[in-house]
Amino acid sequence: MKAYAFDYVRATTLEDALALLERAGDGGKLIAGGQSLVPALNLRLLAPQLLIDIAHLAELRGISSDDTHIHLGAGTRHVELATSPLVGQTLPLLQMAIRHVAHAAIRNRGTLGGNLAHADPASELPACMIALEAVMLVLGPKGERQVPAGEFFKGLYETALEADEILVRISIPRSPAGTRCHFNELARRAGDYAMAGLAMVMQGQDSGDVQIRPVFFGIGDRPVLARHAALCLQQAENLIDGLEAAQQALALDLQPQDDLQADSDTRMQLAKVLLKRGLADLLAQGRG
Amino acid sequence: MTDPLSPLDRPNSYIGRTVPRPNLERLVEGRGTYVSDMTLPRMGHVVFVRSPYAHARILDIDTTAAKQCAGVIAVVTGAELAEQCSPWVGVLSHLKGLKSAPQHAMAIDRACWQGEAVCAVVAATRAQAEDAAEQVQVQYQELEPVTDMRTALEPHIPLIHPELGDNLAFERSLDAGEVDKAFAEADAVAEAEFVFGRHTGVTLEARAILADWNPGERRLTVYQGTQAPHMMQNIFAKHLALEEAQVRVVCKDVGGSFGIKVHVYADEMATAALSKRLKRPVKFVADRIESFVTDIHARDHVCKGRIAVKQDGTITAFAIDDLTGIGPYSMYPRTSAIEANQVVNLVGGPYQTRNYRARTRVVFQNKNVMCQYRAVGHPIACSVTEGLVDLAARAIGMDPLAIRTKNLILDDAYPTDSPSGLKFEALSHHASLAKLKQMMDYDGLRAEQKRLRQQGIYRGIGIASFIEVTNPSAAFYGVGGARISSQDGVSVRMDATGAIIVQTSLTEQGQGSEALTAQVVASALGVALDKVRVILGDTDNTPYGGGTWASRGAGIGGEAAWQAGKALRMNILKVAGTILQTVPETLDIDQGVVIDKETGRERIGLDEVARITYFRPDTLPADFQAELLVTRHYVPRQYPFAFTNGIQGSWLEVDTETGFITLLNHWCVEDCGTIINPQLVDEQIRGGVVQGLGAALFEHCRYDESGQLTNGTMADYLVPMASEMPDIEVGHVVSPTLESELGAKGAGEAGTAGAAAAVANAVNDALDPFDVTITEIPLTPSVVLKALNQRRS
């Protein structure tokens, strides 16, 4: 299929992009890497009148850090995240995850901002954002606002972004020393969206006073922080003692859906396996 | 005395050598000629409005708005196009009782599957045609669809074609030997229901056709990605009311076929008819969604199987009851009964037992049409047979290799035949098994398996022996009345510089027909490979012949090329003998130079022979006429099919908590007779194995109860990709057919035939400690987990 006819304009500045977006109203659509948008256009699922290209905007680029945060421009391409030494040092979870995002050709063009704005429930990166307690910097006609990752993902392909807003930057707090992280997903083929996945961050000791953030993806209509399961683990004397209760508690956290890949029971079963394996990995890191 | 030299032992023979394919550079330089890329002046693009329903009456088609759209050349309904194109019925007389209904290029008053074309929009660009197609207003009245083949024959189920009386397209039964007695006297009987997911052959280049009716010449030229240009020439002529001489089919490079492009597709017939109607070139290239809902599907079978075995491991009978749903029409002209027919023919085929009972039923349903895809019927037959053999082995506690060693037809038993009447000239089951055992280090793997099980790691070994139909004679289609040629023709000529030009009726789908033809001709003649140019894929410019299907290219077209090359060599030597005043029989050709056979002394170059032939015939005797163009044809006569055999092995790991399967290694030992180009054969095997592995683990056209395909994109229909593929090691045993001088049999489908069976057996072997048997493919994580959970609870 061929896309419906549309106009195309390459924005010169962020301000320009905002103005174009506002003027275009409902007919305007931002394009960054195009890796999710273009397939949707070619399937005629979307019919924007104007594509506003923001892939080249300097204001959206760059990976930087200060004392408290790592800042990732929304226009940062997957390949840049995967190869950045700063990301490697400070956000190992992200580099573990990015390997599972699509294929090299797609990672060369796809952007972090596009990925998060697209909000595919099976995507790896939104889950990482919640696990890492990222904050999204959003710019709109009414100015800037900050949205915590936990409030950003609203549902299937739905985010807190308004149609006239642009995701500019993602800021992630630096993790304290000794933070452990784990990433795993079950996908039928390398590069596919996951049938079920888990991004998990842990601070503290194996026994007592531990903070753990297991975030599941590919299981519901958005990534989910499994609070009940986390609580079971945190309250157990030893993390591992809390596993069974935590697995049971997943029933409170997750509403797995049926789809072509798996039914909801299978998904719940996979989530439990992921939690068990993830915990084993975190504990092994503590010993290692 | 040493062995006498075979005719293939020529000086500097290319037979048996891996040489680069002559077309490689053209393709990697991006200079291939794919129909998808072609444009002609005044060309229109056709887009089809397709039925969104599996079964619906077409009440009205309003084309007014569509005709007003920008760029639109014509909007044509099925009823209108029927003026240009007559309908067809996909039956063959040797498939007794096979019935089907007339199928039109586009549905006229009833759409019978989701995706059937009901209206055509031709516009200046594909995008404009798509825009206009959205404006075509079709009023449908939904009809109850028949989607479940298991209930399609029940009395309360509506009839898809009431005039046929029922939904049964074809039925065949076979009863050989003493089946009841064998089961009664068996020490153990095992049975299972084998379920196969409907899938398709996903070609990199979608189906593509560019039809150009030239009213000035009164000729139709069709550029088409097809496997069988001469067959298509006949079909276009027949249904567009033309003489065959008025139709030229040109088939240059094709981006993969796998049997998908050997059939007559309604939308391609419509494209040709539109060109005739509009008197201008019209092009159709299926997009990926159209491919999924209209490219033939295959292998939608449910097959119940039983096996009888003695305690000593002797298999005493096979019995199967197969059911398959083929969509609403039998495909034209090869029919949709061949696959089921092959299942009946092939089950039990590698084994000695003479007791075999089979039934197959082929039913209509409101889903996309099914027909022949690479290894037609073999994967079903092989999975059922080999699944049953493993079940029998388990029932009596015997090793899977041991039970096969006990029961496979012995290598010195040939010629022989099968209970279903297949004739085997020479197979090598035992030599192949021995080779496989050694290649995979069977005993080592068994030890590793045992050791790992103690650590909770579940790995399995799967074995699958198979036979394969290749080099089909007229017995396949011709005897049933189809104008599908089973013979091939090859012309070879020497030009005025001594270069060689070959025209063959084989076609190139990427498998290496050009390469093998060049190698055979260069060897037969005695010239360097780069002196040989091969022309194919053009009904105006090649001898008449079959093309690409049923693993026939090397064995049939290759033999014709060999014979043509030999004949031209004799003719060249006659000229040389006349020039040199010696007896031609004392001469030979080596590296483009005529030599003395005995001494190897160089006598005269081919360029010089050519110069004299073409420019100084006055210097040759008046009663001598040189003939430097010869044509030879070949078709097997003695055996209806040249059966080949092989055996595959799979080594994999099952994650029993997640149901995920990791393929660790795969082996295939096959016997295709003479190997012309080892690399091409190995890659055919590997590619075939990968398609079989796709079927085993991933590929599945999933329909819901209303007949909607739910996964018609590359995101949802999973094809096998490199990351999940194991190393595939290929081994060979060589038993040439003595029917031809070349001795080549087919290799293109062997990989696909047995790969899924090997994987399924390996999964069940891995899950042996859980006492779980799964006889369903694709083996998705859900399927595996469900089976394990059932056991656990």
Ligand SMILES: Cc1cc2nc3c(=O)[nH]c(=O)nc-3n(C[C@H](O)[C@H](O)[C@H](O)COP(=O)(O)OP(=O)(O)OC[C@H]3O[C@@H](n4cnc5c(N)ncnc54)[C@H](O)[C@@H]3O)c2cc1C
């Ligand atoms: C074959 C294939 C496999 C894939 N597999 C995976 C996978 O396994 N995991 C995964 O996570 N992803 C996968 N993807 C998607 C890929 O990661 C995309 O790159 C990503 O989802 C979108 O990024 P993009 O820059 O290409 O966005 P685009 O396609 O350009 O845009 C996507 C959406 O985001 C909006 N948008 C873009 N940038 C902004 C912004 N700064 N502010 C507001 N809105 C914005 C656009 O308007 C559009 O609606 C896959 C894609 C393909 C084609």
